[in-house]
Amino acid sequence: MVPNCATAEDLLKAIKDEKVQMIDLRFTDLPGVWQHFSVPPRAVNIDALNEGIGFDGSSIRGFQEIQESDMLVVPDPTTAFVDPFSPATTLVLICNIRDPVTGHSYSRDARYIAQKAETYLTGSGRADTSYFGPEAEFFVFNDVRYGQGINFAFHEIDSSEGSWNTGKKEAPNLGHKPRPKEGYFPVPRPIACRRSAPKWC
Numbered sequence: 001m002v003p004n005c006a007t008a009e010d011l012l013k014a015i016k017d018e019k020v021q022m023i024d025l026r027f028t029d030l031p032g033v034w035q036h037f038s039v040p041p042r043a044v045n046i047d048a049l050n051e052g053i054g055f056d057g058s059s060i061r062g063f064q065e066i067q068e069s070d071m072l073v074v075p076d077p078t079t080a081f082v083d084p085f086s087p088a089t090t091l092v093l094i095c096n097i098r099d100p101v102t103g104h105s106y107s108r109d110a111r112y113i114a115q116k117a118e119t120y121l122t123g124s125g126r127a128d129t130s131y132f133g134p135e136a137e138f139f140v141f142n143d144v145r146y147g148q149g150i151n152f153a154f155h156e157i158d159s160s161e162g163s164w165n166t167g168k169k170e171a172p173n174l175g176h177k178p179r180p181k182e183g184y185f186p187v188p189r190p191i192a193c194r195r196s197a198p199k200w201c
Contacts, residue, residue, distance in 0.1 A: 076096065114132050
């Protein structure tokens with residue numbers, strides 16, 4: 001469910017109407033990885049939404065050193081949505097980062113960088129719309145091992161579908177292992193094939 005919020009006032013109303021139990025404030029670090037922290041609804045008011053909520057940016061990659069790590073997240077009400085996976089009713093807000101001293105947008109905030117790029121693009125007259133989005137790509141492993149010591153370093157992954165497991169003694173081993181770089185688009189095997197392995201599989 002996505003609340004239709006345009007202003008801080010709309011957001012406060014949605015928090016009340018949806019009986020929100022927790023507010024999750026999200027932003028991205030310089031490499032583009034999601035970061036977040038959560039606050040209770042009582043920590044959010046008009047001033048906090050307009051001026052920002054303080055946090056320590058020293059542990060965020062590419063941000064500030066510890067002696068200058070006080071920063072602000074400023075929630076964007078138009079990004080509000082209720083997290084469908086959280087057991088507690090949680091309202092998610094995507095935020096911009098600001099410097100608490102100057103009040104200016106933080107130069108290493110990935111969202112601010114994208115906003116500046118949009119402004120430049122519009123001003124250049126080359127286009128009036130730009131689209132940014134993640135490339136959803138992930139891998140599922142059955143086993144992951146790694147270690148490092150004074151005299152060794154290693155990492156090892158394993159997947160039951162790995163092409164290196166065609167000769168593995170497993171029951172049943174149907175030999176259906178995607179070849180390297182060919183696992184993107186093939187459809188899964190039919191259910192009958194997976195259960196009884198008829199000759200046509």
